[in-house]
Each structure stands twice: as structure tokens, then as C-alpha cells.
Amino acid sequence: MNDDSISEIEHLIALMAKLPGMGPRSARRAVLHLIRKRALLLTPLAESLGQVAASARECLNCGNVGTRDICGICTDERRANGEICVVETVSDLWAMERAASFKGRYHVLGGTLSALDAIGPEDLRIPRLVDRVASEGVREVILALNATIDGQTTAHYIADQLEDQVQLTTLAQGVPIGGELDYLDDGTIIAALKARKQL
Amino acid sequence: MNDDSISEIEHLIALMAKLPGMGPRSARRAVLHLIRKRALLLTPLAESLGQVAASARECLNCGNVGTRDICGICTDERRANGEICVVETVSDLWAMERAASFKGRYHVLGGTLSALDAIGPEDLRIPRLVDRVASEGVREVILALNATIDGQTTAHYIADQLEDQVQLTTLAQGVPIGGELDYLDDGTIIAALKARKQL
Structure with missing residues (x-):
């Protein structure tokens, strides 16, 4: 905590504190933990970050994050089943993939x-989605927003953009x-009641 | 989220999830944030981690973390004022330094x-502390445990080890x-009352 000898460590703490969910205190804790586990964690993490910094990119087709220009899902022919699931963010795509139930492709807006915030359709890959629907032989677009x-x-x-060209669906709403x-909001209960099913 | 194109990113998420205070969910969030802020955060963080991995070490004298064999505090002659503050961890040392009130040196146990946990005095740099008291002309040891x-x-x-050689003090206990x-535990209130001072 003194002159240049510590400044590299201070610099690292300042950077770590910028990560979401981290603050100065947790960044200090993380950095001390990293220094204690140098071989097991610090060095591998530095290398891994370097690799990802060099190779991570957005898929030009769907907006997923990967290490190639076209992501693994878009190049996987088995997933060209005529279904596109539209999600807001890459985290949403990852959440869908963890559920491992959807077998088609994605489109990340x-x-x-x-x-x-002055965000219009052009800022969101919506024109690209319209193109894909026409060119990839899409039968169904699932709006998982x-x-x-x-x-x-x-x-x-x-x-509105796609209604005549393709079947449009959305995720069911109801009780998780x-x-x-007792812990659900009114809106969810109303939606679940409206969409109730015969046993 | 598919084959090798994503595996570097998956690997990074797995490493990030090992940081204290992070889990798989916050690690995914942090990695997506890093990829979005590549120039501003990801690349600098990778470089900074690499530098710290290469240079961070424990001070041979006091156990502080720095980038040289003897830390900046131990080499700073202005801090050889005959006081040593004994702390448990480097985080405690950093907390003391942030308060910027103590002008002596430290000893991190x-x-x-x-x-x-079968942790004895030899595991804790206590023999080294006894040596330092003898060799550094120490007048006072503050036990900030x-x-x-x-x-x-x-x-x-x-x-017990040092009582005849040096003045021993400890941090005051009381109301923060x-x-x-209303929010303080009974022990703190009892300690504060016992150590009450004339106004």
C-alpha cells in the first residue's frame, strides 16, 4: 500500500471493481484471493482473459458471442429446423441453452x-431478423422477450414486421x-388464471 | 454455447466463478460485460492480471503483499518509528492504511x-515478529487482531512472548x-461502558 511497489496491485483492484456486482471492497478481496492462489487461479485467469480478448466476437448472423465470425449454433446444420428464437441479450440465449429444450437457432436483438433511449429497429438487428426469416426458410419465430x-x-x-411471413409464438406465461x-405478483396470477388448462 | 467456439468463454466463466463473492450467474454477467467492454476493461484487466501474476509476492519482512521482496512500508525509513502494528491479514493492513493514521510498520500474521485447524505459532510468522522486535528497535507492538x-x-x-521486551497495546473497543x-451487540455496549471516558 505504498509507492510504485503496490501500484500494479492497486491498478488491478481498480479494474476488478468495475466488474458488475463488484465494488472496491469485494475487488480487494478478490485480488488478495487471486494472489494467494497464483498458480491455480491468477495465472490461468490472466491467460484466459487474454485469449477471450483476442478471439471473442459477435456472430454476424445471430449476435451470439463466440470466437468465430459465425457461431457454433448458426453453423450447426442440425439446428436449421425452421425455428428461430428471438431473445434480447446473449445472457437470455445462454439461459435458453442451459434449459437444453430448444433445438432451433437464435436471434439476439x-x-x-x-x-x-432513442433505440430504434436498426439498432437492434431487427432488419437482419427479417432477412433471415426470408432466407433461412424459417417456419416459426418464437419471441422470447x-x-x-x-x-x-x-x-x-x-x-407487425413478420406477421404474414411466418408463424409467430411467444413463451407461455404462468406460475414458475x-x-x-403467496410470493407471486398479481400480474402473473392473472396471466396464469387466464391461460388455465383442463386437467 | 456450442462446441469449441464457445469453450474459451465457458472456461473464462468457470474461472471467474471461483472468485470470492462470485458464482456461475454473476461470472456469466461479468464475462459478457467484459466482452462488451473489450478495449476499456477486458484487455487492460488481462494485462494487469498478467503483471500481478508475474510480480506479486509477500514481503519477506512483514508479510504484506507487494511487487518486491521487501515491501514499500518496510523500506520506508520514515516508518521506522519504533511501532509495529500486528494484523491478521493483508486486508486488515490495507484497512489500517486507508485510515492513514498509523505511521509505523506492520506485521501480517x-x-x-x-x-x-492445527495452526501453531510457526505457521503464523510469530517467530519472525519476535526477531523483528529484537532487531528493529521496536518500542511498541499494537495488537490489531x-x-x-x-x-x-x-x-x-x-x-506472552513479548511482554518483557516491549510495550504492548491493543485497539480500543467501543461504539463505532x-x-x-440500538443496532450494537451487547458485548460492544458492555465494552464501551466499561471503557467510558470523562467528558
Whole structure:
């Protein structure tokens, strides 16, 4: 904690503190942990970050993050099943992939339409989605956007663009698996009741 | 999220998830954030980690973390004022330095004595502390150990080793600045009352 001898470590702490979910205190803790586990964690992490910095890029087709110009999902012919799942962010794509239930391809918008932030269709890969629907022989577009106002506005806009060309679906709304009614918001209960199913 | 194109990113997420305070979810979030801010954050962080991995070491004298064999505090002659502050960890040393009130040197034990974990005095740089007291012309040793059972056991052990050679002090206990009585534990209130001062 003194002159240049510590400044590299201080610099590292300042950078770590910029990560989401980290602050100065947790960054200091993380850096001390890294220094204690140099061979096991610090060196591998430095190398891994360097590799990702050199190779990570957005898929030119769908906006997924990978290490090639066209991502593994877009090049996998088995996934050309005529279904495209439209998501807001790469984290949403990863969440869908963890569920391992969807077998088609994705389209990552990179956000939602927002009048407030001046985000229009061109900023969101929506024209590219319209192109893909025409060129990839898509039968169904699943709009897996978040149930926020901006997400739903975006879903409506995309539906308007594509309604005559393809079947449009959206994720079901209802009670989450393991969810307790007592903890659910009113909107979810209303949606689950409206969409109730015969046993 | 597919074959080798994503495996470097997956590998980075797995490493990030090992940091204290991080889990798989926050690691994914951090990695996506890093990829989005490649020039601003990802590349500098990779470089900084590499530098620290190459240069960070423990000070041979006091156990502080720095980039030289003897840390900046131990080489700073202005800090040879005859006071040594004994702390458990480097984070504690950094906390003391942030307060910028102590002008002497430190001695980082690297933990506390613990019968349960079989940690004895030799594992804690206590012999080195005894040497330093003899060789560095130390007048006062401030035991700034945590107010836990293990911390206090360690403080007593060190006090036993040094009691005839040097003045021994410990941090005052009482109400923290800005603390509200209502939220303080009984032990702190008892200690603050016992050590009450004339206004």
C-alpha cells in the first residue's frame, strides 16, 4: 500500500471493481484471493482473459458471442429446423441453452426498442431478423422477450414486421415451477388464471 | 454455447466463478460485460492480471503483499518509528492504511492460532515478529487482531512472548463512529461502558 511497489496491485483492484456486482471492497478481496492462489487461479485467469480478448466476437448472423465470425449454433446444420428464437441479450440465449429444450437457432436483438433511449429497429438487428426469416426458410419465430413494457413493445413491433411471413409464438406465461402463489405478483396470477388448462 | 467456439468463454466463466463473492450467474454477467467492454476493461484487466501474476509476492519482512521482496512500508525509513502494528491479514493492513493514521510498520500474521485447524505459532510468522522486535528497535507492538475468540487467543499468545521486551497495546473497543446503540451487540455496549471516558 505504498509507492510504485503496490501500484500494479492497486491498478488491478481498480479494474476488478468495475466488474458488475463488484465494488472496491469485494475487488480487494478478490485480488488478495487471486494472489494467494497464483498458480491455480491468477495465472490461468490472466491467460484466459487474454485469449477471450483476442478471439471473442459477435456472430454476424445471430449476435451470439463466440470466437468465430459465425457461431457454433448458426453453423450447426442440425439446428436449421425452421425455428428461430428471438431473445434480447446473449445472457437470455445462454439461459435458453442451459434449459437444453430448444433445438432451433437464435436471434439476439441486443436490447429492446426504447423511445426514451432513442433505440430504434436498426439498432437492434431487427432488419437482419427479417432477412433471415426470408432466407433461412424459417417456419416459426418464437419471441422470447422479457415481460417488461419495452420487451413487449419490441415483440409487438417484430410481430407487425413478420406477421404474414411466418408463424409467430411467444413463451407461455404462468406460475414458475416451484413457485408459491403467496410470493407471486398479481400480474402473473392473472396471466396464469387466464391461460388455465383442463386437467 | 456450442462446441469449441464457445469453450474459451465457458472456461473464462468457470474461472471467474471461483472468485470470492462470485458464482456461475454473476461470472456469466461479468464475462459478457467484459466482452462488451473489450478495449476499456477486458484487455487492460488481462494485462494487469498478467503483471500481478508475474510480480506479486509477500514481503519477506512483514508479510504484506507487494511487487518486491521487501515491501514499500518496510523500506520506508520514515516508518521506522519504533511501532509495529500486528494484523491478521493483508486486508486488515490495507484497512489500517486507508485510515492513514498509523505511521509505523506492520506485521501480517497470515491468520490466527487455531487448535481446530492445527495452526501453531510457526505457521503464523510469530517467530519472525519476535526477531523483528529484537532487531528493529521496536518500542511498541499494537495488537490489531480481530475481536474473535481465535484473534484474542493469538493476541494473548503474542503478549506472552513479548511482554518483557516491549510495550504492548491493543485497539480500543467501543461504539463505532456513526454507530447506533440500538443496532450494537451487547458485548460492544458492555465494552464501551466499561471503557467510558470523562467528558
